Amino acid sequence: MLRVRIIPVLLLRNQGLVKTVKFDKAKYIGDPINAVKLFNDKGVDELAFMDIDASKEGKKPDFELIEKFASECFMPLAYGGGISTIRDVKRLFAIGVEKVIINTVSLSNLALVSEAADIFGDQSIVVAIDVKKNIWGKPQVYSHAKKKPDISDVVEYAKAAERAGAGELILTSVDHDGMMNGYDLSTISKVSEAIKIPLVACGGAGNLEHLKEAHSAGATALAAGSLFVYHGPLKGVLINFPSSEKMASLFG
Amino acid sequence: MITIIDYGMGNLGSIRNMIKKLGYHSEITSDPEVIAQAKKLILPGVGKFDRAMGNLAHLNLINIIQNKAVEGTPMLGICLGMQLLADSSEEGTLKGLGIIPGEVKRFIVPKELKVPHMGWNLVHYRKDSPLFANFEDLGEARFYFVHTYKYLCQNQDQILATTNYGGDFTCALQKGNIMGVQFHPEKSHFFGMNLLKNFIEKI
Numbered sequence: 001m002l003r004v005r006i007i008p009v010l011l012l013r014n015q016g017l018v019k020t021v022k023f024d025k026a027k028y029i030g031d032p033i034n035a036v037k038l039f040n041d042k043g044v045d046e047l048a049f050m051d052i053d054a055s056k057e058g059k060k061p062d063f064e065l066i067e068k069f070a071s072e073c074f075m076p077l078a079y080g081g082g083i084s085t086i087r088d089v090k091r092l093f094a095i096g097v098e099k100v101i102i103n104t105v106s107l108s109n110l111a112l113v114s115e116a117a118d119i120f121g122d123q124s125i126v127v128a129i130d131v132k133k134n135i136w137g138k139p140q141v142y143s144h145a146k147k148k149p150d151i152s153d154v155v156e157y158a159k160a161a162e163r164a165g166a167g168e169l170i171l172t173s174v175d176h177d178g179m180m181n182g183y184d185l186s187t188i189s190k191v192s193e194a195i196k197i198p199l200v201a202c203g204g205a206g207n208l209e210h211l212k213e214a215h216s217a218g219a220t221a222l223a224a225g226s227l228f229v230y231h232g233p234l235k236g237v238l239i240n241f242p243s244s245e246k247m248a249s250l251f252g
Numbered sequence: 253m254i255t256i257i258d259y260g261m262g263n264l265g266s267i268r269n270m271i272k273k274l275g276y277h278s279e280i281t282s283d284p285e286v287i288a289q290a291k292k293l294i295l296p297g298v299g300k301f302d303r304a305m306g307n308l309a310h311l312n313l314i315n316i317i318q319n320k321a322v323e324g325t326p327m328l329g330i331c332l333g334m335q336l337l338a339d340s341s342e343e344g345t346l347k348g349l350g351i352i353p354g355e356v357k358r359f360i361v362p363k364e365l366k367v368p369h370m371g372w373n374l375v376h377y378r379k380d381s382p383l384f385a386n387f388e389d390l391g392e393a394r395f396y397f398v399h400t401y402k403y404l405c406q407n408q409d410q411i412l413a414t415t416n417y418g419g420d421f422t423c424a425l426q427k428g429n430i431m432g433v434q435f436h437p438e439k440s441h442f443f444g445m446n447l448l449k450n451f452i453e454k455i
Binding site for chain 1: 398
């Protein structure tokens with residue numbers, strides 16, 4: 001039986017790691033290469049990095065930095081941020097990234113997703129969908145880079161990304177980000193019912209029970225930031241990850 | 253010193269770093285003279301079969317690798333590097349290295365499974381294999397896979413380990429000091445590290 005995947009998500013800004021609350025209030029938490037080494041020692045099965053400034057500032061991925069931590073990473077690595085061309089995708093695979101995460105560019109054009117999936121195989125192409133509820137509580141596609149999405153309905157957009165050839169979606173709730181009060185279960189279940197490809201849920205995990213809830217709501221894999229970089233009620237920075245046995249007992 | 257053969261097929265940084273973490277030295281090279289003198293070889297690889305064989309031919313490495321195999325220099329093929337040990341592959345038209353008899357075929361799996369086979373999967377290994385020594389302490393052995401083709405090994409006694417994906421397939425094999433693994437030890441943390449340690453210390 002394949003295990004439920006648990007993925008720490010690490011946010012990059014100016015070559016450092018930060019953690020946000022509701023996509024804001026970025027707090028510096030450490031050095032990315034050091035974090036990779038710590039997650040290696042903990043036997044994490046997959047790691048995701050996202051550069052939160054690249055697309056917003058119209059910058060390319062920081063290939064040099066990515067190559068540094070990809071080489072130190074003894075587990076599969078996903079990277080997102082600033083990817084806008086096939087050349088970017090190709091270069092990321094060449095320096096040792098296993099999956100690329102496409103977000104901003106696909107909001108107005110899913111062609112890059114289709115082309116990349118054609119060339120590199122859909123299993124390595126992930127579309128990230130950020131979701132924020134509007135004042136009526138309806139989940140809407142949100143753009144951190146302040147681009148207007150072509151499709152604002154989350155379920156419609158998820159289906160379009162799947163049709164375009166994405167091998168996997170990562171659904172992040174802006175409202176739950178950094179709150180550690182549980183995932184946005186209703187959106188997870190709506191999206192998971194609408195698609196066949198794996199759905200990674202992100203945003204809101206504060207304890208292991210939350211991971212289980214999101215899994216029950218329909219997420220194939222669970223991603224989290226705060227849960228794996230903070231410790232205790234005062235949120236001291238401490239890279240942590242549950243043991244393999246603990247995971248196995250959690251998901252039965 | 254572990255010699256990692258660089259023939260332009262993928263990033264070799266994580267293999268080098270894992271060896272370094274184990275406390276050993278490695279070199280990444282495409283120099284035929286260095287490879288001819290190597291004490292222990294790793295043949296990595298990600299990409300297409302014909303391109304890999306074409307690159308090896310272009311670098312004048314095919315004969316050298318075959319000679320090293322005959323001499324009995326320990327060699328570990330990883331992923332595509334394992335598939336190159338075969339006689340041929342359905343993925344291409346060029347001949348393989350022909351070191352461990354067998355051919356490489358595309359996965360045929362039930363509809364609900366996807367190809368490529370990608371992700372962590374359980375590996376069932378032969379307990380008497382030095383490459384899988386000391387795995388009992390790590391619990392169920394699992395490794396990270398990404399591949400579309402699989403190795404059909406001609407001689408059953410050369411199969412070291414199997415994995416199930418729409419049926420059992422060979423994920424590790426050995427003929428004398430030459431071995432291959434279909435998964436990526438360099439991306440399989442504890443499990444991969446233990447396997448590379450065994451290759452370095454026990455083969």
